Amino acid sequence: MSCSKVLVTGASGFVGSAVVARLLLSDKFSVVCCVRDLSQASFPCEHIFFELGGGLPATALVGVTTVVHAAARVHVMSVQGADELGAFRAVNVTGTIRLAADAAQAGVKRFIFISSIKVNGENTHSGRPFTSFDLPAPVDAYGISKWEAECALRDLGARTGMEVVIIRPPLVYGPGVKANFLSMLRWVERGVPLPFGSLTNRRSVVALDNLSDVIVRCIEHPAAPGNTFLVSDGEDISTAQLLQRVARALGVRSALVPCPQIVLFAGLALMGRRALFRRLCGSLQVDMRRTCELLEWTPPVGIDQALAGVAKHYLDTKTK
Structure with missing residues (x-):
């Protein structure tokens, strides 16, 4: 039986490692782990050095059918103001689009982007939960960078035909x-x-088990492409x-x-x-x-x- 080849960025991180572990439970997938430190190569599969913004080796995407992009710059308290937004954009926007463009050129079918509920905003009013159809209202630099990356990915998908899936989790534990x-x-x-x-x-x-489960479901489900999914427990x-x-x-x-x-x-x-x-x-x-x-x-x-x-x-x- 042929396997779908899935490349996971941030594979040594909190979310990425959980996704890899779940994928390896099935014989339906072969996995490529992208990590910033090869000494953290803890899974029984291929590992590739990858630093978001630095690009991948030319051969890394050969045969890959799906990219799960979990790597990101998260909050760094020592950088503030305009420099903070620029730092987030350099990684979460420019780095993401470089990876996605390489994936599209290599013939990757589906690109799953782990975004954030911060794209919707910081708080909700009583009886009015966030939905995937709400107008985005990010407040901080991290949320803004995730929203800008989403927009760029949708545009890239429309131009190249690569299927884009966006997942916006709230607090993950x-x-x-x-x-x-x-x-x-x-x-x-x-x-x-x-x-x-x-x-x-x-x-x-959202529990890590629930988030990783829905991410893996998005790899093959026919209704996933072109959609933005909110997820919780x-x-x-x-x-x-x-x-x-x-x-x-x-x-x-x-x-x-x-x-x-x-x-x-x-x-x-x-x-x-x-x-x-x-x-x-x-x-x-x-x-x-x-x-x-x-x-x-x-x-x-x-x-x-x-x-x-x-x-x-x-x-x-x-x-x-």
């Missing part, structure tokens, strides 16, 4: 998660009192509920303390962390019904099951 989610795990596990007990916001999140929860369920997964008591939002806002504003207030206290919901209908897909993993996996990995690997 899973075993080995870093950044704010890891900090939250540490706070909860240590029993740090957290002033979020009164929050009733609604947020969509299918259950929206408040920040307070998320912390409570994390505590349960870790086997500890929740230490949530009720606190008025105006007090939270004032405290974080004094620390220069207004964006953090928006992420913790604001709502961000996505409507993924169209994703489920077109791809005939439902999330295979629920939030509590996914959090159990996150908690186990955290407890097994944390520094004593």
